[in-house]
Amino acid sequence: MQIYKVGGAVRDRLLGKPVTDIDWVVVGATTEEMLAKGFRPVGADFPVFLHPKSGEEYALARTERKSGRGYGGFTFHASPEVTLEEDLIRRDLTINAMAEDDQQNLTDPYHGQRDLEARLLRHVSPAFAEDPLRVLRVARFAARYAGLGFTVAPETLELMRQLSESGELEALTAERSWKEISRALMEDQPQVFIQVLRECGALKVLMPEVDALFGVPQPEAHHPEIDTGVHTLSVLEQAARHKQSLxxxxxxxxxxxxxxxxxxxxxxxxxxxxxxxxxxxxxxxxxxxxxxxxxxxxxxxxxxxxxxxxxxxxxxxxxxxxxxxxxxxxxxxxxxxxxxxxxxxxxxxxxxxxxxxxxxxxxxxxxTAARSIAVQPLLERGFKGPELGEAIKRERLKALKTYKEQA
Structure with missing residues (x-):
């Protein structure tokens, strides 16, 4: 049994960013061996276990094969014979397909470290195009790392374009889509998420209402940027800059x-x-x-x-x-x-x-002025039911008139 740290934890350590979640992959083990060591099974579709002490996720090395439409249309195979390289090749981006052992020795068969240095988001293999959720994931990573100068590799953008045109995006469930969208909106540059979706044709599939704003002019006096789509991206950029909520x-x-x-x-x-x-x-x-x-x-x-x-x-x-x-x-x-x-x-x-x-x-x-109206005095004057509601409204209106005059 060999255990490796994989994915985002390796990527973010190499980028010098704080590591929050750690995923582990276990090579050469069976489900029975994991259970014997006290790991608790949580994976419904494939063998994922929680560590008995840390609670972190450990997954058996696995391969996958496309078997249907959408994000869930895959058949997984986990066994002690599956190699680390076979497990890593099914991942989305090269920068997410690296592994480390407990000595921080790097396993990087698909040149993720090179792409980190080149600031490129590049797919690992042509199997990328089998999972429509990856269109949203790559756009989200683009939003997260745009400040570091990352861009989507042209060949990956082309695969995303093919996915957008294939009809596969329509097979995504609302829940999976929202999970990616909501996470992307909370990144440092959420406007990049929308830009990348638009570049690969996914925006007009997922949110045609937003896509339709690009090319629509507004009065220059109020909107020097003129284009409504560009304005929407700028508003989103400001919301992130000012740390606004989802x-x-x-x-x-x-x-x-x-x-x-x-x-x-x-x-x-x-x-x-x-x-x-x-x-x-x-x-x-x-x-x-x-x-x-x-x-x-x-x-x-x-x-x-x-x-x-x-x-x-x-x-x-x-x-x-x-x-x-x-x-x-x-x-x-x-x-x-x-x-x-x-x-x-x-x-x-x-x-x-x-x-x-x-x-x-x-x-x-x-x-504040409207909220300052006390209800008790109105009750004491005998107002109740609909009459009380009207009396409160009159008092609030009076307070707002005074507020406007003094402002």
Whole structure:
């Protein structure tokens, strides 16, 4: 039995990055031998075990063969005869197909270290094209390591293009797709994830609503970058730079989808794009079964982001409706995330990345003013039921009028 550290732990050590998760591969062992040493089995499809003390994953060396469509369409074979090189060749990228023994001796049959130095994301073998999930994974790695100068090798991008055109991407489950998308959005440069998907044709398959934004112009006075797709990437870039949450980043990606529906004869204006985009945002949310908080914020930001930009001009009654829509009294955090998404939208414009956004503090102040209304005095005055609701609304409106006058 020989045990090797594999994959990301080896890659990140060689890159000088902190190693968090460690995966191990075991060569020359049987399931019975692993169980005898106290390892706990967890793999449903192939033999993976948890170490009895560390809890880290140990997998028996295995080969795989394509047997059906999609990410799950593989037959695995694990036995003591499977070599380390045979196990490594089934992996996605050369930089993920290296192994180390306990003396840090490197096994690198597919030149992963060379590609690390060349800053290339390159597939290990033609079998790469058998797994559609790898299109998303490579785009995610591109987003993670873009800051180090990594790019996708042209021949790998070509295989990704073939996969995108093959219909295999449609076989991906919503859960697997969302896992990759959500992880990619939380990388340092999530806009690179979208760029790479677009370059290989996967974006128009997975998110045609986002792909449709590229080439759609906006008024130059508000958007010096002009192109709506470019603007969306810039907003996503700002969201990452400002360490925003996944919910905010998802909303940033989808906020302008309505602009993709504007007839060409109306360009570069996009009247009522906020409302038009809601059905598209809903469709993308449902396609990937995004978590409820991501779905809700994306829809609210899509509908109200221009309200956020015009906050200082809004009438008190419109401001109150906005606050009610977000349920700021019971869910203050969601309104904070809305403000953050609006600010990222304002900053995601060429040359305006450092602009101030006074609307943020103004909206926070408005929410505080509306929340300051005490219900008890109204109850003591005999209001109840629907009448109480109307009385609270009147008092909140009064507070917002005062706030606007003093702001």
């Amino acid at each position: 919910t905010v980043r998802w909303a940033c990606l989808l906020h302008d989808l309505g602009k993709g529906l504007t007839p060409k004869e109306e360009w570069p204006r996009h009247i009522a794009h906020e409302h038009k985009g809601l059905k598209l945002i809903k469709a993308v949310n449902e396609r990937f079964k995004a978590p409820k908080d991501c779905q809700e914020l994306a829809l609210l930001v899509g509908e109200y982001h221009t309200h956020g930009h015009r906050a200082l001009e809004l009438k008190p009654s419109t401001l109150l409706e906005l606050l009610q829509s977000f349920d700021v009294y019971r869910r203050p955090q969601r309104f904070e995330e809305f403000i953050a998404a609006c600010e990222m939208d304002a900053r995601g414009r060429k040359g305006l990345e450092q602009r101030s956004y006074p609307q943020a503090d103004y909206l926070r102040g408005a929410a």
